[in-house]
Amino acid sequence: MTNQITLDMLDDIAAGAAFLATGGGGDPYLACLCAKEGLKAYGPATVIAPDALADDAFVIAIGGVGAPTTSLELLPSVDEAARVVEAYAEHVGRRPDALVSFEIGGANSLIPMVAAAALDIPLVDGDGMGRALPEATMMTYAIAGIAPTPAVGLDYAGNVERFDVPDVQAYEPVIRRFAMERGGMAVSAEFGMSGAELKACIVPETVSLSQRLGAYLRSGEGNAEDRELSLAKLFEGSIYGQLELIASGLVTDYTSTVVGGYDVGQAVIESSVAGELPMKVSVKNEYLSVRQGEALIACLPDLITIVDFETGWPINAERLRFGMRVGIFRIGSPEHYTSPEGLACLKDLIAVAQS
Amino acid sequence: MRIGIDVGGTHTDAVLVDGTRIVASCKELTSADVLSGVKAALHNLQEQVGILPPVDAVMLGTTQFTNAVVERRELAEVAAIRIGLPSGRGLPPGTGWPEDIREALGEGAYALPGGFLYDGRPLAPEDNAETERCIADIAAKGLANIAISSAFSPANAEPELRLAERILEAIPEARITLSHQVGRLGLLERENAAMLNASLKPFAVRVVEAFEGALQEFGITSPLFISQNDGTLMDAKFVRDFPALTFSSGPTNSLRGAARLTGIDDAIVVDIGGTTSDIGVLRGGFPRESNRAVDVGGVRTNFRMPDIMAIGLGGGSIVSEDGRTIGPQSVGHRLVTEALVFGGSTLTATDIVVAAGMADVGDASKVAQLAEVTVTNALATMRAMLEDNIRLMKPDKQPLPVVLVGGGAILAPKDLSGASQLLSPENSGVANAIGASIALVGGEAEIFADFRKEAREVALERAKDQARGVAVSAGGAQGTIRVTEIEETPIPYMDNGVTRIRVKVVGDLASLSTLEVQA
Structure with a gap:
C-alpha cells in the first residue's frame, strides 16, 4: 500500500504525534512548520506500509536527538533531514530504499517526511518506539539487536560526524554527547537494516494512527472528559492497549533542568477531586510515572499523556507550567515494551519512574 | 476619584468611581474613529454629574490594538x-x-x-x-x-x-x-x-495622542493609564513602546470588573455583548490563563492571555425562523435599527427575550405576533449554548457562581445548570470599564539561583519576596499581593546548575495618592 503525505495532512500528523509523544519528542509545532516548508519546496512524501517493503530493501532510521527545551531557541532547518540522509549514503556508499522514523512521538514523526519528500525515498508507516522515549537503546530496532552504526550525526551548523560504535549501549552516550556539544539538538541517521529486519521489529502503522488521532483532536470539540470515549475508540484494534483518563487537576509546581542531555523534572498536580492527594509526575524528557501519595497510578511502559483539560490537546513537558489545568491519560503499551526484552530495555527508566 | 473607560468593538463604556462607589456610568456606541465614542462617553458622564470633579487618573482599556492585528489595519511595515x-x-x-x-x-x-x-x-x-x-x-x-x-x-x-x-x-x-x-x-x-x-x-503613538487630546478637551489633566493583559496598568509612554501588551485586556477587565461588582473571587463570568458571549473563569479574583499558545489574528505568540471561550450569542445575534439556530451572524451595533423591537425587520436574540417577557427593550408590541414555538425553541437554544459552554469552561463538576455582565446579560435565563447561583449585579453592563478603573499594581523580580547551593523552594521564596517588595513600593496593598507568574530558565553557562527565576506579582493599589509614584 502506497500513500502520499501532503501538505494538508501535516497538522493532523503533528497533533496526533504530540499526543503519542507522552510529553517528549520536542515541539511538534516547529517540526511541523519545517515539514510544511519542506513539502512546499519538494512536493509530497510517499508512505508505504511495512508489508509493502521488500525483504532485501535497505532501510535507515532518521530523526533528531537532544534535549527538547533547547529546540525552543535553537530552531531546526528545513534542509537538515535530507542532508543527514545524504551524508549517511555517502558514508556507507549506498542510497537507502526506504526511511523510517526513530519515534512517532513529537517532532521525530515529521523530520523523516522532509527527507522522504526531498530525496524521493519512501517512508515506512511505523516507527521504532510507538511513542517517544529518551534513549536510542530503547528503540525497537535496538531491542531486536540491530547495530546502530554506521551512523552519521549532523549539527545545526551542518557539521557532520561519523560514528562506528555498534554496541548500542556505548553508542547512546556518544550520539547524545555529540548533540549536547552542538547546541543541544542534532539530527542523525542510524540503524541501517534490511526490510525483513525492520518488519520484525517495527511498531507498525503509527504514522497513519497519528494522522487519524490528530484529525480527531483538531476537528472535535470538548474537554478531556468528553473526549475520553472517542479517543479510546481510536486506539481500539491498534497495537496499543486501552486508553483511560486517570485524573485531572491543576499544575501547582513544575521544575526541570537539563541534566546529561535530558530534561529531568517533576510536576505537582493538585487533583480536581476535593480531598484527593496531589499527584507527582516524574519527567525525563517524557512523562514516566504518576504517583498519588504512595500509589503509582500510571507508570512506564504505559504511555502517559498530559493534556490541556479544556481542549484535550496534548502538552509537552517543556511547556508545562504553573497554573495549567490538565487531564492525564494512560494508554496501554504496545507489546514491544511489555515483552521480557522490552521491559529489560526500559529497566533503568522504570526504576527512575518508580522511585 | 477616577474614570474608567473601556473601548470595545461595539460599545464604549465609562464609569466615574469614588473609591469603590460608582458615581456615574454610561454606555455609548464605539465610533469608527474611536475618539468620538470616547468623547461621547465623557460628555455623558459630565451631564450626569454636572461638572466633572477633578480626577486622580483615567484608566483606559482598549481593544484597538488587537483589532488592528485581527483586521490587518493600521499595521506598519516591519x-x-x-x-x-x-x-x-x-x-x-x-x-x-x-x-x-x-x-x-x-x-x-x-x-x-x-x-x-x-x-x-x-x-x-x-x-x-x-x-x-x-x-x-x-x-x-x-x-x-x-x-x-x-x-x-x-x-x-x-x-x-x-x-x-x-x-x-x-x-x-x-x-x-x-x-x-x-x-x-x-x-x-x-x-x-x-x-x-x-x-x-x-498607531500607538497616534492613539495615545488622540486619547490625551480628548481628555484635555474635557479639562482632564490627570495621568492616563492603559490596561495590560494581566490587569495591571501601564502609563501612556509605556504604551507607545509596547502596544502589544494591551492584547486581550478587554476580557481581563470584564472578569476583574465582575469580581469587583460581586465581591466573588471564584466564578464563571459570562460577558454577553452584541455579537458574542465571552465565557471566562475567575480564580482567586484573577482570570484563569489560557494554556495554549495564543494566536493573535492567526499569529502564534506566547503572551499570557486569559482563557476565554467566545460563542456566537449576543443581543444582536440573528435568530432563524424556527428559533433553532442563533448566530454567529449578528446585526451588531445596528441592533437599535434592525431588531424587530426597534422597528427593524431582523429577528434577533433581543426580540426573543422581549417576546418572552424576560426584558423590556424597545416596543414589545412589535414582537407580539411571533410564533410561540419560535420563542420557545430560541430560548432553549440560548440556554443550551450557555450551559454547554459553561460546562466546558468549568474547572470541575462542582457548581460555581455564574456572573452575568455586559449589555446582553438580559438574554440569560433565570437559572442555569452548573451554576450555584446566578448573579447579574447592578452596573454589570459596564463591568469592563469598572475593571479598567481598578488600579492594579504589578511587581517583577528576577534572580539567579544555583540549586546546588540554595534549595529551589528557598530560592523561589526569595524571588517572590523581592517581587512583593517591588509591588509594595509601587503602591500595592500588602495583603492583596499574589503571585501570577513563575518562570524558571536554566542558564548553565558551562556550569550545569544556575537557573534564572522570574516572578510576577500583582496587588491592589493601597491608596490613590500613590498612583503618581507608579507613573
Whole structure:
C-alpha cells in the first residue's frame, strides 16, 4: 500500500504525534512548520506500509536527538533531514530504499517526511518506539539487536560526524554527547537494516494512527472528559492497549533542568477531586510515572499523556507550567515494551519512574 | 476619584468611581474613529454629574490594538531581524503567518549569524559585513519599525541590544522592539510578538495622542493609564513602546470588573455583548490563563492571555425562523435599527427575550405576533449554548457562581445548570470599564539561583519576596499581593546548575495618592 503525505495532512500528523509523544519528542509545532516548508519546496512524501517493503530493501532510521527545551531557541532547518540522509549514503556508499522514523512521538514523526519528500525515498508507516522515549537503546530496532552504526550525526551548523560504535549501549552516550556539544539538538541517521529486519521489529502503522488521532483532536470539540470515549475508540484494534483518563487537576509546581542531555523534572498536580492527594509526575524528557501519595497510578511502559483539560490537546513537558489545568491519560503499551526484552530495555527508566 | 473607560468593538463604556462607589456610568456606541465614542462617553458622564470633579487618573482599556492585528489595519511595515543563523535555515521571520498579515507587515525579514546556545556559548560568530549589509538594506527600504530577536535572548540579550545600538546609529528615527522585552523562551513566538509590537508602534503613538487630546478637551489633566493583559496598568509612554501588551485586556477587565461588582473571587463570568458571549473563569479574583499558545489574528505568540471561550450569542445575534439556530451572524451595533423591537425587520436574540417577557427593550408590541414555538425553541437554544459552554469552561463538576455582565446579560435565563447561583449585579453592563478603573499594581523580580547551593523552594521564596517588595513600593496593598507568574530558565553557562527565576506579582493599589509614584 502506497500513500502520499501532503501538505494538508501535516497538522493532523503533528497533533496526533504530540499526543503519542507522552510529553517528549520536542515541539511538534516547529517540526511541523519545517515539514510544511519542506513539502512546499519538494512536493509530497510517499508512505508505504511495512508489508509493502521488500525483504532485501535497505532501510535507515532518521530523526533528531537532544534535549527538547533547547529546540525552543535553537530552531531546526528545513534542509537538515535530507542532508543527514545524504551524508549517511555517502558514508556507507549506498542510497537507502526506504526511511523510517526513530519515534512517532513529537517532532521525530515529521523530520523523516522532509527527507522522504526531498530525496524521493519512501517512508515506512511505523516507527521504532510507538511513542517517544529518551534513549536510542530503547528503540525497537535496538531491542531486536540491530547495530546502530554506521551512523552519521549532523549539527545545526551542518557539521557532520561519523560514528562506528555498534554496541548500542556505548553508542547512546556518544550520539547524545555529540548533540549536547552542538547546541543541544542534532539530527542523525542510524540503524541501517534490511526490510525483513525492520518488519520484525517495527511498531507498525503509527504514522497513519497519528494522522487519524490528530484529525480527531483538531476537528472535535470538548474537554478531556468528553473526549475520553472517542479517543479510546481510536486506539481500539491498534497495537496499543486501552486508553483511560486517570485524573485531572491543576499544575501547582513544575521544575526541570537539563541534566546529561535530558530534561529531568517533576510536576505537582493538585487533583480536581476535593480531598484527593496531589499527584507527582516524574519527567525525563517524557512523562514516566504518576504517583498519588504512595500509589503509582500510571507508570512506564504505559504511555502517559498530559493534556490541556479544556481542549484535550496534548502538552509537552517543556511547556508545562504553573497554573495549567490538565487531564492525564494512560494508554496501554504496545507489546514491544511489555515483552521480557522490552521491559529489560526500559529497566533503568522504570526504576527512575518508580522511585 | 477616577474614570474608567473601556473601548470595545461595539460599545464604549465609562464609569466615574469614588473609591469603590460608582458615581456615574454610561454606555455609548464605539465610533469608527474611536475618539468620538470616547468623547461621547465623557460628555455623558459630565451631564450626569454636572461638572466633572477633578480626577486622580483615567484608566483606559482598549481593544484597538488587537483589532488592528485581527483586521490587518493600521499595521506598519516591519523589518524583522533574527540573530540565530546557521540555525533555522529555511524558516525566516514570519514563517507560518497567515498570508494577509505577512503582506501587511511587508517582506522585510532578515537572518544574521549569532545568538547563544543553551549552555551560554555563542551559537555562531557574528558577521560584521553581513550586519552592515542588513542595516544598509533596511535604511535603503526606509523601514523604521524594527523587531530584533536572537537565540536565547531571555538568557542573554546582549546580541539584541548591540544590534539595536548599531541600527540607531545608522537609522536614528528607528523604533525598535527587542524580543526579550515582550516574550519568554520560545524564539519563534517571541519574535512574532516583537514583530506585531513593532508593527503597532506608529498607531500607538497616534492613539495615545488622540486619547490625551480628548481628555484635555474635557479639562482632564490627570495621568492616563492603559490596561495590560494581566490587569495591571501601564502609563501612556509605556504604551507607545509596547502596544502589544494591551492584547486581550478587554476580557481581563470584564472578569476583574465582575469580581469587583460581586465581591466573588471564584466564578464563571459570562460577558454577553452584541455579537458574542465571552465565557471566562475567575480564580482567586484573577482570570484563569489560557494554556495554549495564543494566536493573535492567526499569529502564534506566547503572551499570557486569559482563557476565554467566545460563542456566537449576543443581543444582536440573528435568530432563524424556527428559533433553532442563533448566530454567529449578528446585526451588531445596528441592533437599535434592525431588531424587530426597534422597528427593524431582523429577528434577533433581543426580540426573543422581549417576546418572552424576560426584558423590556424597545416596543414589545412589535414582537407580539411571533410564533410561540419560535420563542420557545430560541430560548432553549440560548440556554443550551450557555450551559454547554459553561460546562466546558468549568474547572470541575462542582457548581460555581455564574456572573452575568455586559449589555446582553438580559438574554440569560433565570437559572442555569452548573451554576450555584446566578448573579447579574447592578452596573454589570459596564463591568469592563469598572475593571479598567481598578488600579492594579504589578511587581517583577528576577534572580539567579544555583540549586546546588540554595534549595529551589528557598530560592523561589526569595524571588517572590523581592517581587512583593517591588509591588509594595509601587503602591500595592500588602495583603492583596499574589503571585501570577513563575518562570524558571536554566542558564548553565558551562556550569550545569544556575537557573534564572522570574516572578510576577500583582496587588491592589493601597491608596490613590500613590498612583503618581507608579507613573
